[in-house]
Every structure is written in structure tokens, then in C-alpha cells.
Amino acid sequence: MDYSLTEEQRMIKDLASRIARERILPEAARLDEAEEFPWEIMRVLGESDLFGVWIPEEYGGLGGGVFEQCLVMEELSRACAGVATSYAASALGAFPILLFGTEEQKQKYLPDIASGKRLAAFALTEPDAGSDAGNIRTTAVRDGDSYILNGTKQWITNGGEAEVYTVFATVDRDKGVRGITAFIVEKGTPGFEFGKKEKKLGIRSSSTRELAFRDCRIPRENLLDREGKGFIVAMRTLDRTRPGVAAQAVGIAQAALDLAAAYAMERVQFGKPVGEFQAIEHMIADMATQIEAARALTYSVARMIDAGARDFSKESAMAKVFASDVAMKVTVDAVQIFGGYGYMRDYPVEKLMRDAKVTQIYEGTNQIQRSIIGPQVLREAARRKAGQAKGITNS
Amino acid sequence: MGDVWIFAEVSEGRPLDVVYELLGGGRPLADDLGGKLAAILPWGADQAGEASTKEAVVRDLIASGADLVYVVQSRELVLRQEEPHAQAIYELANQYRPDVLLFGATTFGLSLAPRVAAKLGTGLIANCTTLSIDKGSGLLLMTRPAFEENIMATMTCPDRRPQMATVRPRAMKRLTPDPGRLGEVLTVVCDLPSPGARVVEVVKEDQDQAVDITDAKIIVAGGRGIGCKENLEMLEELAHLLGGAVAVSRPVVDAGWAPESRQVGQSGKIVSPKLYIACGISGAVQHTAGMSSSDIIVAINKDPGAPIFDIATYGIVGDVCQIVPALIRELKGRR
Amino acid sequence: MHVLVCIKQVPADPSAVKVDRKTNTLIREGIPVVVNPFDLFAIEEALRLRERMSSSGQKGRVSVITMGPPQARSALEEAIAMGADDAVLLSDRAFAGADTLATAYTLSRGIRRIEDSTGAKVDIVICGRQSTDGDTAQVGPELAEMLGIPHLVRVRKVESLTRESIRVERIADGGYDVIESCLPVLLTVEKGINQPRVPSLRGLMRARKAGIPVWGAQELGVEAQQVGLAGSPTRVIRVFSPERQRRAEMLTGSPEAVARLLVDRLMTAM
């Protein structure tokens, strides 16, 4: 399908696709097997300017938006979703600075993130606060010109590898979500340590670690926005990055379809390629259709955000839910089309299935996304009804 | 006059194998043209002391087909230094005007020949696998692969002389040496200017594997279809029984199952053994480019449509893991 | 110091090029093109030599040149996107059909013209080891001869570089040679001498807008019969696909049976 990309967008997509093909794909299986963080690839992505596609030019970026970020995510994910996650987590960690940072904070951190010199990370989840992110227990206590952080974060992507962390802590647990506050914490700050690296089902080249804060003193200038605004910082950020997860899902699904379709033409049983059996042919038709629908929705939402829409939580959640569910289904079907070979680790499809799963979990589980979408649809319906009562027509 | 010249590249006082192949390939050309077959033997300062070696080499070249040997002496003709070699050959060719001038397509030959061609202002055909004289025109027909061996081209050099080509090692057959053959020797002492580029050190690198597959007369080769690294042992056993060596295709090297020194094909070694047994190799041109001139090719593959069967002498459709053990048993049984 | 890289645009998949059985010519239309993979190493090495110079306080410049049809501009753009300073396209209908000698001649005239415009010699010319289509590895050495400078093929490492000389390792059959050469010199580089960088987005944007001069026969001051097909001593008289006729004798039966049949045949044949 033709999505009318601008010349610049085409260039971004082509470059990302080329790096994916030439540098990531040949390494993907090895990185997955060794659970090795892809430093060399991160360096290449940095030199190619891809970390900066969504960062404004005044902060060393290329001035694109969420859509450009999605184009990169999709292409990288076709080769290795673990690499794409590491790339995306840096954007997730840096978006709060762009959206809520002071001019000084932006000047200080964004150029290095745009050039890939430093990676960023986003630290919200805790052992007892996953979906219920408002329930975090990491505390921040004001002490003169600094804050002192105490607590533990769990499953933080790029943990240990990143230099710059957006960390969410509460200044007052009694205030609930209104006590949550966001801070920028740099690696190397005394009292900021890393726990064990997790062993995962998929995206195994990405690194996921625990962060521990023990009387970690950070300067007051590292406060993001105001005290108590942290939950909003987190939610606004995730609204903008979820299309990236959707694009990742589309990339994974596309890779699975490409492999499955090629294999279906090659594998001969009962004297003909298995792709000529209608059962397989129809599976492939459904896979392709679902992927295209997911891509179209993802691109539309990204473009809507870049066009300056004010509220897009629902749309962003829709793209993430739909695309990640498609990726899961399509990758399972791809394994099915490969039969026993699909189950073997010598073939690349089982990795896609393992990698796809996380897109239904992180940046808000799909259950939580539906809990964002559903109530809002109902609210809109109620409003429409109220409007009709007042004689206003709405479409 | 229709003389055919070949360049006799020498290493450590001995002509390379390809030199004898050039003599074998050049002989019928010279006969067709009614000219002489001459070898140009550069003899530098480092080898000059060993006059007996030189004479032995000259005798050997004549026995292998040369009518005439030009021994070109200069202290600059040492090591692989292109500039003085090119100058010497240029002067000689200008004086004696051969019709055909051939080089082996070795690393040095491929570097030297174009330098000579540019000096002489003539054409040069690279990496030829077949040479013949066109009966009608008397022109040298030079055939070579291009586009990753996907296409063959037959080329000529109609108007300028000499007609030059580099010839792939193992593409031509050497003649059986005839110690009774007679030939002339002409020694030319050259005064060559010192070159801008000088070899300061020659380093031999251990071929990481003791076996050089290009020397093997029998090769048992494994491809992706052997399934796993362990199955290479079964191929080793078969190769051992046959007195041959094991080679592999590119995917096997990529998978890390075998070192690159064992790789046959476009990006690996070119081999031409008496017997090549291709096990689980589909036969993509990238591979066959390196082995298609083997005398006998046996293909064992599960896929009856595999292109390897198109170039095979004998084909067996089946699982390598069943056929190879059966072959091993059969060979052991016949001992 | 001025480094000049010669690059060629080639089919992305040379094995996709087919022979038209009727006309006996190559069908190249519609086949995607790329920078000759070997030449990416040449570009990268030039950029690294420039970095080496700048770290020793010298100014370096990397220029790129290609002879080809107007579309070959995209190959030059790629080199600029990687970091080359400037580029020249040698393009003219009269250049078409060149063999290596005519190609080297045309390139040598292009280089002479660059030298005239800068008033200084190019210090290092770098070529790829070979192209993936014509695959002769002849253009480099022929060009060096025409420029009257030494050449070193298959360079796998540049050990040192001064204003007057260069020391390299070049692959030789059975090992490698360490060679020292005066400048100017021409090198052809081996794959694996480095890891070519991926172009950056900023570089790609800069390249898209870069002014790349196009020089034809007139600009180079060459006669039409010195270049292209007319200036080429060689002629392709026939192109064909290597023969692939099914001639295998297929052996069938149980593994034991085919093993016996095969060993029988090999015993008589060898």
C-alpha cells in the first residue's frame, strides 16, 4: 500500500531498512542466543542519525515526529525486535525531557541522545506496581537543593546500558498519583545501582534490569516539571510512544509473513508447494490483511499526533492493542506454516513468535489499553447523547 | 609471425603450477598460428646465484612445451614488484612482437598483466577458462565467466597486438613432460629503473588448515543439507576412505561449522578434482562456480529439483545421512 | 593531502543479469543498481586516511569519481553521504561500451582535469579490488600505469602514511607482502580492510543537494575514438549462459543399492 511518504521519510525508511538488512539481520540469531546487548548496532544507529529522527533540530535532531520514529521501529523490528526495543527505550526515556523539560535540561541531554552518544531509559515499573503504576513506592525526599531517592525499579529496558534515566518517585505517598514526580538521574550518581539482568522469553538482545536507589542524592535541577506532575509526565509520554510499540509489532509480523510466504512456496508435500493448499493460502491472506490494517492504523495515529492533536490516548492505545494482537496471531500462524521446522531454533520464525509476545505486555498491557479505549468510547457516546438532547448534531 | 608467449611466474626458484598449464594451453595455439611457444622467465638478483636452478627451470619449461625461453635478468626482478616486471616484458614484447601474451590469473599475474597491457596499449581479457584460435580470422578467442559466473563471454582483441589474457589456474591441462624436447634459450639482461613501490617483507601465513583443498584429487563436500556440524565427521570418514579432503559450501562456513579455508565457490576456493561428491549442496552458481570443472561430480540431495543435478555426472536423490553411511559401509566392505 | 576514490555502479545482484537469447546481449534493464561492494571499502579507507591526516594536523580531502551513465550520480551521492567531500561524474554517450583500457584512460583524463583545477597532484588513488559485474580487477593497475604511478593491489591494511610515502600489507598467494611506496600511488583494497560505515541521514540529505559536475568528452579534451567502444581494443563477440544440461545419470534404490551402484561406477571411471 502506498502511504505517500515524503522524500525525507522515504530516506529514513530506506536507511533504517538497509541497516536492518546489512547490520542487524546477520547478527539477530546470535544476539538472541547469547542475550548480548547490541552495542555495535547502537553505534551504527547513532552514526546514521536515526536516534534523532523525532528530536527537534534545535536539540541536534532531524526534526521529525512520532511517524518518523515509527518508520524506523518497523524496519528495525523486521530484523530484530530486541534491537528495536533498545532503540525505542531511549526515546521513551528522553520523551519526558522533550515534553516537560526546561530549556536547560533539553540543551543538556537531548543532543547526546539524538546522536546516540548516550542512551536513555524510562523507569516507572516496580515489583508491586505494574499496571497499577500509581502505586509506586520509590520515594523522593527534598533536602535543601537536592532530592534523595530510595527504592527499587523493576524490568527497566536499557537499565545499566543507558546513561540518562527518567525515574518516577513519590514525594508523598498519601497524595496517591498526585505525589508522583519525575526526575532525571544520571548513571554514576552515588547511591544509584543496577541489579540483575533478566533472562527473557524474547527480545533477548535488549537488556532489562533492576535499578536500586539507596540514599541517592540528585540535584534539584533534575526535577522534571513540577512536584506531583510525574504521573501526567508518564501518561503523556506513553501516549506518544505506544504507536512505536505498534510499529514494532507491525515489523515483527511483516517479517513472519515474509518468511512464511517464501517457505510456503518452497516446501513441497504431497507433490506440491504447501502454499497451494487453500488452508495455507487463506492463512497467508489473513496474515497479510491484518498486517496492512495494523500498519494503516499505526501510521494514521502517528500522523494525527504529529499534526498536533491534543488528545490521542484512545487512538494511541488502539494502535498498540490492535497491532500487537496481530503480531501475536501472525507469528503463531507463521510457526504453524513452517510446521516442525518452525519449532526449531535453527529457523528464524520461533524467535519472531517469542519477540511478539512482549508487545502485548509492555508500555501498558493490552487489558489496560482496552480499559483506556472502552471507557472513552462510552464517554463519547454519552456526550453524543447529551448533545443530541440539546439538539446539536455531531458526527 | 604468430608467436605465443606465456609469463613464467616463479616463486622460490620454481615456476608455479599455472605456468605449466599455460604451456599446455598455449601449445595448440602456437601450433594453430604456426608460431613458437615462448616462456618469459624473469630471473632476479635473489635467484641469480643458483645458475643450476635456473638451468633446471629452463629445461623443465622446454620439456613442458616451450620452444623458446627468454630469461630476463635484472636485479630489480625480485619478489612481486610490478613496475620492473612490466617494464621488462614491455621492452621484450616491443622488440619481438608476439601475437599472444598469456599470464596466469594469480594474484601477481592479475596485477602485472594490466600494467603491461596499458604500457602496450592493447586489450586484456581477464580470468579466461578457454582459449582457441578462430579458424577463419586467426584471432584468439578468449572465453571467461563474468557476473558472478552467471554469464560466459567470448572475447577478442581484433586490431591491437599482442592479444593478451590472464588464465585461471586449473583451467588448462599441463602436457606430460618430455625431457627429450629441444628448445632455444635467449638471455636478456635488462637495465631497469628502480621501482616506486618496494616489497620490504614477505610473510607466509599459515594456511589455518593443513589440507589445501585445491590440491585434493578427491573432494567430499558438504552443504546446508548436511543438517548439523556433527555430520561433517561422517563426510570426513568418507573422504578419508577415498583418500580425499572435505570441503564445504558458503552456508556451512557462515554457520561456523567449518573454517573459510575449506570453502569452495565464488567467494571461496576454485577446485577441479577428479571426483567431487556434493552432499546436501543445492548447487547455486555461487558454489558451482568453484567446482564445475571437476571431472566427475556426484550429487546427493533430498530435493530432486536441486540445480546441482544439472551439472552432476551421477545423481542420488536421498538423505545425506542415509546415503553417506551406506557408501562408507560399501567402501569398507570392498577392502 | 588529496585522496581520490574510483567507484563503479553495478547490478545489486549480478547473478540476476541474463542473456537475451535472440540478440546475444545482456539484459540489464530494470535491475536495481548499487555501488560496487568492493568500492565501499575503498571509500571507507579514504575517509579513514583523511581522519588519520587530520589527527596529525594535515588537511585531507576525499574526492570520488565514476564513469557511467547519468544514473551513476546516485553512486556518487552515496559516497558523499558516507562523508566524501566532493564528486565528479564522467558521463557521455561516447564513453559507452568501454573496456578496461578505455575506462582507465577516461578516468585518467578525469583525474588530470581535477589536478588541473586544484593545481596539485592527487596523492592517493583508491580503487576496489574488482567489480562484481565485469570482474576483471584490471582498471586499477591500468589507471596507475597511465598516471605513471606505482600501484599496490589487494591492500588489506595501511600500516603507516607520511607526506611522501605509504606502507601497506597486501595479500599475496600464500601470505602477504609488506610494501613501501612513494606517493602518489594507487591502491586497490581488499574486502575486509575495514568495515564501511553506513551513510548518515544528514549525509544523505547533503548528498541529494550536492553539486556534482558532469564531464563529457569535450570537458576532458578527448577524441571520441579514444574512449568508449571505439577506444576499446577488446570486443565481446558472444555472451551465453554456462551450459546446464541435465546429463546426470540418476541412481535409484535403497541407500545400500545406490551406494553399490555408485562405487561400481566410480571404480570403472577412475
Ligand SMILES: Cc1cc2nc3c(=O)[nH]c(=O)nc-3n(C[C@H](O)[C@@H](O)[C@@H](O)COP(=O)(O)OP(=O)(O)OC[C@H]3O[C@@H](n4cnc5c(N)ncnc54)[C@H](O)[C@@H]3O)c2cc1C
Ligand atoms: C561479460 C563482460 C566481460 C568483460 N570482460 C572484460 C575483459 O576481460 N577485459 C576488459 O578489458 N573489459 C572487459 N569487460 C568490460 C569491462 O568490464 C568494463 O565494464 C570496464 O568499464 C570496467 O571493468 P571492470 O568492471 O572489470 O572493473 P574492475 O577492473 O574489476 O574494477 C576495479 C575497480 O576499478 C574501479 N572502476 C572500475 N570501473 C570504473 C568506472 N566505470 N568508474 C570509476 N571507477 C571504476 C573501481 O574502483 C573498481 O572497484 C567486460 C564486460 C562484460 C559485460
Ligand SMILES: Cc1cc2nc3c(=O)[nH]c(=O)nc-3n(C[C@H](O)[C@H](O)[C@H](O)COP(=O)(O)OP(=O)(O)OC[C@H]3O[C@@H](n4cnc5c(N)ncnc54)[C@H](O)[C@@H]3O)c2cc1C
Ligand atoms: C521486557 C520488558 C521490558 C520492560 N521495560 C520497562 C521499562 O523500560 N520501564 C518500565 O517502567 N517498565 C517496563 N516494563 C514493565 C511493563 O510495563 C509492565 O510489565 C506492564 O506494565 C505490566 O505490569 P506487570 O507486569 O506488573 O503486570 P500486572 O500489572 O501484575 O498484571 C498482571 C495481569 O493482570 C492484568 N491486569 C492488571 N490490572 C488489570 C486491570 N485493572 N484490569 C484488567 N486486567 C488487569 C494485566 O493485563 C496482566 O494480564 C517492562 C516489562 C517487560 C516484560
